[in-house]
Amino acid sequence: MAPGKTLSDVPDAGAKAWLSKPLDKLQKTDADQMVADYVKLLEGKAAQGPATAGAQAATKAPTAQMKNPPETVPWYAVQLLVRAAHLGSRWASKELNRVCQNNQAAASNGAACKTPVASR
Numbered sequence: 001m002a003p004g005k006t007l008s009d010v011p012d013a014g015a016k017a018w019l020s021k022p023l024d025k026l027q028k029t030d031a032d033q034m035v036a037d038y039v040k041l042l043e044g045k046a047a048q049g050p051a052t053a054g055a056q057a058a059t060k061a062p063t064a065q066m067k068n069p070p071e072t073v074p075w076y077a078v079q080l081l082v083r084a085a086h087l088g089s090r091w092a093s094k095e096l097n098r099v100c101q102n103n104q105a106a107a108s109n110g111a112a113c114k115t116p117v118a119s120r
Contacts, residue, residue: 005075005076007019007020009076010076012041012046012047012076013046013047013049014037014040014046014047014048014049015037015041015047015049015076015077015079015080016049016076017047017049017050018030018034018037018047018049018050018080018083019076019079019080019083021050023083023086026083026087027087028087028088030050030083030084030087031083031084031085031087031088031089031092032084032089033048033050033051034080034081034083034084034087034089034092035080035081035084035089035091035092035095036048037049037080038077038080038081038084038092038095039066041074041076041077041080042066042068042073042077047080066095066098069102070098070099070100070101070102070104070105071102071104071105071108073099073105075108075109075112078096078099078105078109078112078113079112080092081095081096081099081112082096082112096112096113099113100112100113
């Protein structure tokens with residue numbers, strides 16, 4: 001989590017559901033859905049959160065990086081990127097690098113921008 005933040009600070013139910021799910025329960029197939037929810041959050045929409053088995057069609061990662069200023073990306077959205085990147089999403093890794101290159105965004109996201117991700 002971001003410095004001084006907890007799950008109770010996450011205003012979006014879908015993002016909170018992702019961040020509440022234990023890391024060992026996430027699968028590689030969850031990465032694309034987390035990325036899709038990240039994009040929704042940046043578009044001002046609600047994240048859907050984890051789907052029940054077979055309830056959601058496969059989601060593809062976006063083809064281009066986001067254009068939102070890094071300092072405007074909510075900390076809980078960055079946490080979705082971290083999880084998706086650790087699950088092997090190259091798009092999430094690139095977007096995480098983009099966000100974390102901004103000093104203000106990096107400072108407000110603490111360890112999320114300091115933790116190395118193998119696919120970055």
